[in-house]
Amino acid sequence: MEQNILELIKKYKRIIIARHIGGDPDALGATFAMKEIILENFPDKEVFVTGTSISRFKFFGTHDKVTDEMCEDSLLIALDIPDIKRLDGVNFYKFKDVIKIDHHPEIDKFSDYEIIDIDASSACELVASFAYKCNLKVPKHAAENMFMGIVADTNRFLFGANKPKTYKIVLRLIEQEHIKPNELYELLYKRSMSEVRLEGFISLNMRITKNGLGFVKITDEDLKKYNVDSASVGSIMNDYNFIHGLICWVVFTEDVKNKVIRTSARSRGVKINKLFEQYNGGGHVYACGAKLNSFSEADEIIDKLDEACKQYKEDEYN
Ligand SMILES: [Mn+2]
Numbered sequence: 001m002e003q004n005i006l007e008l009i010k011k012y013k014r015i016i017i018a019r020h021i022g023g024d025p026d027a028l029g030a031t032f033a034m035k036e037i038i039l040e041n042f043p044d045k046e047v048f049v050t051g052t053s054i055s056r057f058k059f060f061g062t063h064d065k066v067t068d069e070m071c072e073d074s075l076l077i078a079l080d081i082p083d084i085k086r087l088d089g090v091n092f093y094k095f096k097d098v099i100k101i102d103h104h105p106e107i108d109k110f111s112d113y114e115i116i117d118i119d120a121s122s123a124c125e126l127v128a129s130f131a132y133k134c135n136l137k138v139p140k141h142a143a144e145n146m147f148m149g150i151v152a153d154t155n156r157f158l159f160g161a162n163k164p165k166t167y168k169i170v171l172r173l174i175e176q177e178h179i180k181p182n183e184l185y186e187l188l189y190k191r192s193m194s195e196v197r198l199e200g201f202i203s204l205n206m207r208i209t210k211n212g213l214g215f216v217k218i219t220d221e222d223l224k225k226y227n228v229d230s231a232s233v234g235s236i237m238n239d240y241n242f243i244h245g246l247i248c249w250v251v252f253t254e255d256v257k258n259k260v261i262r263t264s265a266r267s268r269g270v271k272i273n274k275l276f277e278q279y280n281g282g283g284h285v286y287a288c289g290a291k292l293n294s295f296s297e298a299d300e301i302i303d304k305l306d307e308a309c310k311q312y313k314e315d316e317y318n
Pocket of ligand 1: 026027080103122123153
């Protein structure tokens with residue numbers, strides 16, 4: 001498949017790269033790395049990356065505006081995205097040819113040119129492995145982007161990096177492209193004291209059911225008190241892994257500006273993606289998110305997740 005994808009890339013003069021809405025380091029790392037790899041190896045191509053910019057992640061690259069007319073004779077490369085409706089900044093149906101490279105469980109079939117590997121740690125791992133399999137040159141900044149995507153999606157190799165191939169790719173990025181992990185950790189993980197205080201609030205206020213579900217609701221008033229915004233919760237979620245008695249945890253955050261309740265959940269065993277798809281959200285089997293209309297929908301999710309945890313515990317002991 002890698003060679004077929006490379007041939008398709010060679011055919012097109014203009015290439016547009018897109019990822020899921022709510023760009024995270026893996027989605028951003030993969031899209032900008034792919035752009036830089038294509039330009040390094042095929043300098044006469046035009047390559048654009050679409051999606052809403054995220055100011056704290058601007059070191060990955062700068063997003064482009066793409067019009068519908070531009071899409072008509074272009075190739076679309078969709079990265080880190082399983083479903084068409086969550087593509088950011090681009091109209092899928094304007095393209096004749098599409099490539100998809102992803103590590104989420106499959107939702108929509110995008111085209112005949114797909115690499116889907118749910119055992120891969122990240123989309124960045126798949127882009128790096130595509131580049132190396134095709135003997136493409138990998139510029140240093142692309143290597144840095146892919147390293148950051150792998151590190152972020154595995155939460156520094158705590159999960160998702162169960163296969164030797166992940167570590168082999170990382171070794172190659174460090175050894176061959178001469179990247180410096182410490183400098184990149186600083187970019188990814190430096191955070192404000194306000195965010196640390198918000199984490200304290202979550203830790204103090206998380207209620208845990210007897211079935212092992214942890215949940216917290218954060219109101220706009222709480223956010224103001226800690227001087228943070230509703231997006232700050234995302235980076236805190238992974239810090240509740242490896243806690244006795246906690247199987248699944250979910251945080252609901254009021255987002256007054258967009259009139260939604262941002263919801264983020266993680267799990268250490270019970271599968272949660274199908275439940276979140278019912279609420280117009282989704283993600284990975286064990287890491288999901290959604291935007292809810294109200295805190296009463298949050299209560300529904302709490303009940304359903306608690307039931308799922310109960311079921312999971314019963315199955316585990318039988
Ligand atoms: Mn990803």
